[in-house]
Amino acid sequence: MRSVVIVGHGPAGISAAIYLKRSNIDVLVIGKDLGALSGYHDLIENYYGLSEPVSGETLIKNGIKQAIDMGIELLFDDVIALMEIDGGFRIKTKTTFYEAKTVLLATGKVRTGLNITGFAKYRGKGISMCATCDGYFYRNKRVGIVGSGHYMMHELEYLNRISEEVIVFTNGKPLTVEVHQQVIEEPLVAFLGEQKLTHVQTAVKNYPLDGVFLAIGAPSSLEFASQLGVIVDKGSVVVDQNYQTNVSGLFAAGDIIGGKLQISKAVFDGMNVADSIVSYLKSNN
Amino acid sequence: MRSVVIVGHGPAGISAAIYLKRSNIDVLVIGKDLGALSGYHDLIENYYGLSEPVSGETLIKNGIKQAIDMGIELLFDDVIALMEIDGGFRIKTKTTFYEAKTVLLATGKVRTGLNITGFAKYRGKGISMCATCDGYFYRNKRVGIVGSGHYMMHELEYLNRISEEVIVFTNGKPLTVEVHQQVIEEPLVAFLGEQKLTHVQTAVKNYPLDGVFLAIGAPSSLEFASQLGVIVDKGSVVVDQNYQTNVSGLFAAGDIIGGKLQISKAVFDGMNVADSIVSYLKSNN
Numbered sequence: 001m002r003s004v005v006i007v008g009h010g011p012a013g014i015s016a017a018i019y020l021k022r023s024n025i026d027v028l029v030i031g032k033d034l035g036a037l038s039g040y041h042d043l044i045e046n047y048y049g050l051s052e053p054v055s056g057e058t059l060i061k062n063g064i065k066q067a068i069d070m071g072i073e074l075l076f077d078d079v080i081a082l083m084e085i086d087g088g089f090r091i092k093t094k095t096t097f098y099e100a101k102t103v104l105l106a107t108g109k110v111r112t113g114l115n116i117t118g119f120a121k122y123r124g125k126g127i128s129m130c131a132t133c134d135g136y137f138y139r140n141k142r143v144g145i146v147g148s149g150h151y152m153m154h155e156l157e158y159l160n161r162i163s164e165e166v167i168v169f170t171n172g173k174p175l176t177v178e179v180h181q182q183v184i185e186e187p188l189v190a191f192l193g194e195q196k197l198t199h200v201q202t203a204v205k206n207y208p209l210d211g212v213f214l215a216i217g218a219p220s221s222l223e224f225a226s227q228l229g230v231i232v233d234k235g236s237v238v239v240d241q242n243y244q245t246n247v248s249g250l251f252a253a254g255d256i257i258g259g260k261l262q263i264s265k266a267v268f269d270g271m272n273v274a275d276s277i278v279s280y281l282k283s284n285n
Numbered sequence: 286m287r288s289v290v291i292v293g294h295g296p297a298g299i300s301a302a303i304y305l306k307r308s309n310i311d312v313l314v315i316g317k318d319l320g321a322l323s324g325y326h327d328l329i330e331n332y333y334g335l336s337e338p339v340s341g342e343t344l345i346k347n348g349i350k351q352a353i354d355m356g357i358e359l360l361f362d363d364v365i366a367l368m369e370i371d372g373g374f375r376i377k378t379k380t381t382f383y384e385a386k387t388v389l390l391a392t393g394k395v396r397t398g399l400n401i402t403g404f405a406k407y408r409g410k411g412i413s414m415c416a417t418c419d420g421y422f423y424r425n426k427r428v429g430i431v432g433s434g435h436y437m438m439h440e441l442e443y444l445n446r447i448s449e450e451v452i453v454f455t456n457g458k459p460l461t462v463e464v465h466q467q468v469i470e471e472p473l474v475a476f477l478g479e480q481k482l483t484h485v486q487t488a489v490k491n492y493p494l495d496g497v498f499l500a501i502g503a504p505s506s507l508e509f510a511s512q513l514g515v516i517v518d519k520g521s522v523v524v525d526q527n528y529q530t531n532v533s534g535l536f537a538a539g540d541i542i543g544g545k546l547q548i549s550k551a552v553f554d555g556m557n558v559a560d561s562i563v564s565y566l567k568s569n570n
Contacts, residue, residue, distance in 0.1 A: 011333050011334070014333055015333040015549065018330070018331050018333065019331060022330070022331060045303070045307070045351075045355065046303050046304060046307060046556075047334065047552075048296050048299055048300040048303065048348055048351070048548075048552040048555065049296070049332065049334065049335070049344050049347055049348050049351070049548070049552075050334070050347065050351055051346075051347035051350050051351060052354075053354075059334050061336075062334055062335065062336035063333055063334050065336050066330075066333070066334070066335055066336060069337075069338075070330060260556065260557075262556055263333075263334070264300065264549075264552045264553050264555070264556045265553060265556065267332075267333040267334075267549045267552070267553070268549050268550060268552070268553035270333065270549070271331075271545065271547055271549045271550065272545075
């Protein structure tokens, strides 16, 4: 079993990895494909030490290079699920899984929503971001899941256990995994209902549904946190002064824990959480 | 009167300046000559975002370039004294002075000591780092001052008021200012005494003295802090949660306030103290 798996290769994750490596702790960083960064073109001016402003994409890539040059193990994959096992955690990716005594959530705070009529209105009223958290409330009801890849398939497995009637909506995206349910590929147009969601409308027709679960792309730290029953307050993972969540051995740092959404703060978090993880590993050896 | 003068152009000072500038606050950064950095050759590996490890000297220079490129006013000079005036502070440098509503001390924690026999033993027992703090205890006694430049001259002016018998020891350095006291240029060899300092020994002879004040090079933040009666605990300037010292309008950040002596932490401090200074300026307008 590894000592630490860090989910996220941004400022908090890499900063933590650097400090852990220098403490002689074996650490694996799992981050998404770098292609996911292609939108970060804005120049960063307010992070100390850059002789020229760089784009977010360049900064992330520089950080990754820095980690690799230090001999830190880095993997580009989507983490799609996280579960507690005896003495630690199992981290499931698209292609394989890892086990570690501690996990650091540092994927940032971007949470995949949908810019579709009715999404904000029915979120929490029929629309859920976490099948393993909220699925139980929809047992034996008609549910849909929005997504097209491995994360969707992982969430779908859970939904299949609670309902026999699950429809997959790819929202215009090509399905990249194999499923046995009804698949609707046309784009979503609106979420409809009264007090609660009653229908999902696509470009073609209306589907009567009691609940819809989002599982687009790869899950954010908030979604992992939800899977494990981590306490979340106002959209931030709650951590103690050691950056540990209410789940022993599960740490979080960076934007995901709230505070200033600044690189300086994420990097500072990374430095501090590394120390906390070192202490945790020592006292739980 | 300016809004902010930052003393120190390292990670904390420049990070604060960047955030202040982006808040549209006029800010002047005063740092020492870059030549003073020539010893910082160790490579920095543990600061996030550097695609190649750089020396401390390069990082400081990159930070300075970053500030200048953003239009931040930067001055290379030695700050030799700091005093409270109506509505703010006067910051005296070797060549001129500035006035500002707030001052941020961010000069780091290097404190000039002397690697001379007896220094550690008699520090606080006849050897003082601050004439304006401790000079009064030596009124009308035989005192010496160690130093050769503007800071020494500034401290000497104070000592002249409390004692008629002050000897200047340049400790082998050429005197770069004009003084009217006895000047001893030979290197110091030892501090001698019993319970307290009684003599200063040079390569040539012994000088009977009751007290010796160090004023070598330019003063550190701790020495400025002492001049203003700032509370210092275990070698660190004490600040509140807003990075403000017990002197209203006087802030401190970086190594000088203790905690982890890491660039990440200094940069984080700089970001935070900038917000505090903005709030202070608003509420004291």
